[in-house]
Amino acid sequence: MTTRYKITLTYDGTNFAGFQRQPHQRTVESVLTKAVNKMAKDPAEPIVIYGAGRTDAGVHAFGQVVHFDLPYAISAEGVRRGLNSLLPVDALVKTVEIVPDTFHARYDTVGKRYWYRAYSNEFVAPFKRNFTGHFKFAADINRIQQAIPDLVGKHDFSTFVASGSQAHDHVREIYSAKAWALPDEQEIQFEFCGSGFLYNQVRIMVAVLMEIGQGRRAVDCIPQLLAAKNRDLARGTAPAAGLYMKKVYYEAKDLQADLIKD
């Protein structure tokens, strides 16, 4: 008899080589797997964890979701405190729930939400260097706001996927996409909510939008880029440091409730 736990995890991606376990690398999956197994007294059959989605090296998370099974039942609060006592200081379990054995962190998602912080200045800012993507040139928020609605909807995002992607089907639906400026911070921030995102899709969309804002692409270029289904036309990828996995949705009603606020 096992018990399934769903946890939400926040991490500063700066010192992780991404989420996914890789040999000889410090990844989120490896430190969390180690903590879960240590909490369970290192059972003969190691406990495996399943994440909602991978994040690249340097990418942050406020709400990564992971599930795993324990060979016994302890309280959700006990798991939260146990794991947080064992995790390194750059990863923290925010919430823990006991869920039905049918729950799957990866396959049951109905949506995901990402946040991006783009900082424009000639030089990198010391306190922002790990937490924003750095752009040398300022972008015009009005141009970005004119262009961004063209990304919303169901599209083939082949132009916006990195070559390392293992996905065969590049059709995804973006439910909401917004951008706003924080002039005092010299930042433009973006938020995207969609059915799911392809490898590097958010970072490629941000790179194109920043180029539109900088006047290096036309405001109305996105429909042509989408229609071309050709990654060579997008080229850039915004830096990992500006990207945050904000929220993963498992219930249509939670997704709808947040979309109403967008």
Added chain:
Amino acid sequence: MTTRYKITLTYDGTNFAGFQRQPHQRTVESVLTKAVNKMAKDPAEPIVIYGAGRTDAGVHAFGQVVHFDLPYAISAEGVRRGLNSLLPVDALVKTVEIVPDTFHARYDTVGKRYWYRAYSNEFVAPFKRNFTGHFKFAADINRIQQAIPDLVGKHDFSTFVASGSQAHDHVREIYSAKAWALPDEQEIQFEFCGSGFLYNQVRIMVAVLMEIGQGRRAVDCIPQLLAAKNRDLARGTAPAAGLYMKKVYYEAKDLQADLIKD
């Protein structure tokens, strides 16, 4: 004929072993000295830099002030861009001024301002770990606000100085001291403006104030602590990561203008 430059510097103290040059350590003074000398084509007589004050390992700065002399005159903007091209990403020159040869970054100060961020939670927060001091127990802002005015004024701060201090005279004047809570962030923030501060003084004052807030000391304990002139009575030192050197004053009128806003 030399030209004297006054620069204000911001740095993320996380990866520096403090401001002051030390053998085999990466310090702010050493990286800045290297950048200044490289910009000046490594003159036979190395250029020496003078900082307004030392900061410890892990302590941050928004407005550290430094002066140095160049053997020639280039524009302030040329110095700013030249240094920022040579400095590492965790230190940045914000402003540069050409000043009279009599200006001294350390001896001409008329006041300094420090900011402190105290985060209370059972566990360290990933995104705050290098930028706040971590406290296990929450503090009551009302108790802190009742106690903090007792620090304002001219006092012998011998109870609030670390043993490593080289200062003989422990009398300093605090012009303003305030604390406020950010409940959503689980933070209490502090700001102190004074004539100058002893070694670790701000961090020791914050440690005592947090203990007052946590109910571990009486709200009215500060006058007795000051009168005792005995460091053993204060004990704690708040973590370096929460401390920011915010501003250094050289003109009484600038200091007055900011104190009116406090």
